Amino acid sequence: MKKSMYGKFGGQFVPEVLMPALTELEEAYERYKDDREFLKELDYYMKEFAGRETPLYFAKNLSEKYGIKIYLKREDLVHGGAHKLNNTLGQALLAKYMGKKRLIAETGAGQHGTATAMAAANMGFESEVYMGAKDVIRQHMNVYRMELMGTKVNAVESGSKTLKDAINEAFRDWVTNVENTHYLIGSVVGSHPYPMIVRDFQSVIGKEVKDQIMEKEGRYPDSIIACAGGGSNAMGIFYPFIEDKEVKLFPVEAGGKEMRTTEKEALHSASLCVGEEGILQGAHTLILQDKYGQILESSSISAGLDYSGVGPELAYLADIGRITPCYANDDEALEAFYELSRLEGIIPALESSHAIAYLMKMAKMGKLGELGDLVVINLSGRGDKDLETVFKLKEEESKEDCL
Amino acid sequence: MKIEDKFAELKERNEKALIAYVCAGDPSSEATKEIVNALVKGGADIVELGLPFSDPVADGPTIQAASTRALEAGMNPDLYFEMAASIKENVPLVCMTYYNLIYKRGNEKFARDCAEAGITGIIVPDLPAEEADELHAACKQNGVDLIFLITPVTTGKRMEKNLEKTSGFVYIVSRLGVTGERVDVAESTKNILSRIDTTVPKAVGFGISNGQQAAEVIKAGADAVIVGSAFVNIIASGENVNERVEKLASELKKSCR
Numbered sequence: 125m126k127k128s129m130y131g132k133f134g135g136q137f138v139p140e141v142l143m144p145a146l147t148e149l150e151e152a153y154e155r156y157k158d159d160r161e162f163l164k165e166l167d168y169y170m171k172e173f174a175g176r177e178t179p180l181y182f183a184k185n186l187s188e189k190y191g192i193k194i195y196l197k198r199e200d201l202v203h204g205g206a207h208k209l210n211n212t213l214g215q216a217l218l219a220k221y222m223g224k225k226r227l228i229a230e231t232g233a234g235q236h237g238t239a240t241a242m243a244a245a246n247m248g249f250e251s252e253v254y255m256g257a258k259d260v261i262r263q264h265m266n267v268y269r270m271e272l273m274g275t276k277v278n279a280v281e282s283g284s285k286t287l288k289d290a291i292n293e294a295f296r297d298w299v300t301n302v303e304n305t306h307y308l309i310g311s312v313v314g315s316h317p318y319p320m321i322v323r324d325f326q327s328v329i330g331k332e333v334k335d336q337i338m339e340k341e342g343r344y345p346d347s348i349i350a351c352a353g354g355g356s357n358a359m360g361i362f363y364p365f366i367e368d369k370e371v372k373l374f375p376v377e378a379g380g381k382e383m384r385t386t387e388k389e390a391l392h393s394a395s396l397c398v399g400e401e402g403i404l405q406g407a408h409t410l411i412l413q414d415k416y417g418q419i420l421e422s423s424s425i426s427a428g429l430d431y432s433g434v435g436p437e438l439a440y441l442a443d444i445g446r447i448t449p450c451y452a453n454d455d456e457a458l459e460a461f462y463e464l465s466r467l468e469g470i471i472p473a474l475e476s477s478h479a480i481a482y483l484m485k486m487a488k489m490g491k492l493g494e495l496g497d498l499v500v501i502n503l504s505g506r507g508d509k510d511l512e513t514v515f516k517l518k519e520e521e522s523k524e525d526c527l
Numbered sequence: 528m529k530i531e532d533k534f535a536e537l538k539e540r541n542e543k544a545l546i547a548y549v550c551a552g553d554p555s556s557e558a559t560k561e562i563v564n565a566l567v568k569g570g571a572d573i574v575e576l577g578l579p580f581s582d583p584v585a586d587g588p589t590i591q592a593a594s595t596r597a598l599e600a601g602m603n604p605d606l607y608f609e610m611a612a613s614i615k616e617n618v619p620l621v622c623m624t625y626y627n628l629i630y631k632r633g634n635e636k637f638a639r640d641c642a643e644a645g646i647t648g649i650i651v652p653d654l655p656a657e658e659a660d661e662l663h664a665a666c667k668q669n670g671v672d673l674i675f676l677i678t679p680v681t682t683g684k685r686m687e688k689n690l691e692k693t694s695g696f697v698y699i700v701s702r703l704g705v706t707g708e709r710v711d712v713a714e715s716t717k718n719i720l721s722r723i724d725t726t727v728p729k730a731v732g733f734g735i736s737n738g739q740q741a742a743e744v745i746k747a748g749a750d751a752v753i754v755g756s757a758f759v760n761i762i763a764s765g766e767n768v769n770e771r772v773e774k775l776a777s778e779l780k781k782s783c784r
Contacts, residue, residue, distance in 0.1 A: 295584045
């Protein structure tokens with residue numbers, strides 16, 4: 125098997141002009157990933173700037189309600205409010221070691237863009253972020269946050285005006301400025317070596333969970349649940365457990381409005397559940413596409429999960445049966461958003477709400493037993509950025525009620 | 528018509544080639560056929576027919592917009608091959624598209640469909656040589672050229688591998704960036720041409736939009752110039768399209784004589 129592949133998935137399907145950049149990145153990563161100076165510096169940033177390690181919180185009220193032990197991995201407490209900073213600090217440091225001067229990134233919900241802006245400001249990079257025009261509107265506070273930190277935010281007007289189009293634009297920028305620019309990809313997607321690099325930097329989540337759950341419970345959990353758009357927080361928490369076969373792994377995708385596809389768009393973003401093999405944005409993976417291979421627009425209440433593809437390693441793990449792809453739809457996610465806020469005093473990101481929703485959904489269907497007695501849910505981010513989205517939905521609902 | 532036969536014919540006449548790109552189905556199949564006719568009348572020696580993809584990462588805004596228009600007008604791979612088969616101009620047709628459309632149809636079937644529709648070459652900007660084994664084999668079997676790209680940052684072993692695999696011509700990207708018109712022809716064009724050692728014809732693209740630029744590229748040692756966005760812009764304007772396309776083709780072709 126080629127080292128760029130995960131089974132039949134992965135690879136390097138990029139314009140010729142980017143191939144040397146991928147090779148350069150791969151060589152730099154191989155060189156520094158075990159380098160003592162590099163790791164020491166990364167450790168410093170992770171502890172002192174990002175605020176690691178994050179707690180593994182016993183959600184006592186949630187546990188009481190569902191009658192099993194539920195722990196939340198509090199990535200919402202990472203500086204900036206999401207797990208994204210784990211990866212951006214790692215890649216920005218790598219870019220610094222490579223002598224790059226400029227960082228570019230794409231962002232959906234704005235969390236990765238914000239995390240890139242933080243790393244860039246802190247380490248002294250010039251930075252630009254591409255964001256779908258639709259997402260710029262629904263996540264304008266994150267846009268403001270990025271701008272405050274000195275990052276230029278470009279609204280992308282092409283295509284569906286969401287994450288996939290922002291990625292296309294970032295690719296174009298990179299193609300043009302590849303000599304001095306590092307493209308800081310925010311999820312376990314794209315061409316090799318990105319899925320591997322992002323996974324490695326995010327796997328700090330799963331490593332911490334291993335130690336923490338051992339200390340608290342003296343054993344590994346029966347199940348781990350994490351939301352999956354591209355899949356970075358899912359791979360981050362799953363990866364250290366891949367060899368521990370007794371731990372069941374559940375990536376929860378966005379079921380959107382419903383699990384149906386029209387000619388031009390999918391009403392969901394569940395590429396791992398129902399996508400087909402194809403090539404999107406640098407990798408052979410599972411994607412939402414029509415019969416000719418045109419990419420379908422995806423849909424989700426959460427901008428961070430609204431993506432037509434998924435990381436190739438997740439596609440592989442699903443293919444060999446190591447993970448169990450599943451989904452929660454918009455309404456279920458919203459219900460979970462409210463429930464966690466009320467029960468635990470933690471407002472989850474709409475992305476993370478999908479992970480919690482899956483547990484609630486299993487309980488409703490009387491299938492909680494499949495998850496076991498000890499469950500860890502990756503709370504990948506906090507909900508501040510989504511307050512406006514939820515608030516608007518609530519307003520619309522109350523208007524409809526009046527009619 | 529085979530690409531190598533066209534280059535042989537041009538060599539006898541001591542001419543260089545003009546390769547023109549248009550996006551199939553922009554704004555309609557019928558219009559594309561007329562535009563191809565005008566291009567050939569103006570002097571285009573090879574026509575690149577873009578098969579539009581929803582997410583064309585190697586293209587700039589001009590060609591992306593053309594792709595969107597074509598897709599909205601209903602272009603798809605089935606119609607594409609039908610349309611290509613009905614083009615009767617005596618020039619080689621080259622398909623330019625993204626790999627997912629080929630993968631989805633199947634490498635073998637795609638290459639066969641090309642051969643049957645009279646398309647004699649394929650360019651896939653997101654398929655580097657490292658990933659191209661299957662399509663390469665399918666193309667060989669069907670007598671279709673698979674054309675690889677060389678860029679200013681392609682060096683060493685990769686340069687050799689790409690040159691070894693390419694047939695028909697080698698597509699030289701004259702500068703970093705995506706497709707689109709540019710004011711100047713970069714110095715990098717000269718550098719890259721001087722670094723390439725091959726017997727396959729060298730075609731230079733990206734950024735060429737007028738006769739003067741074409742002449743510079745030819746003078747620097749290219750065997751062909753590739754022009755896309757300048758034609759697509761005329762098509763997008765919707766005004767006297769066939770006439771203006773023919774005129775631009777003839778201006779560009781002058782530099783190739």
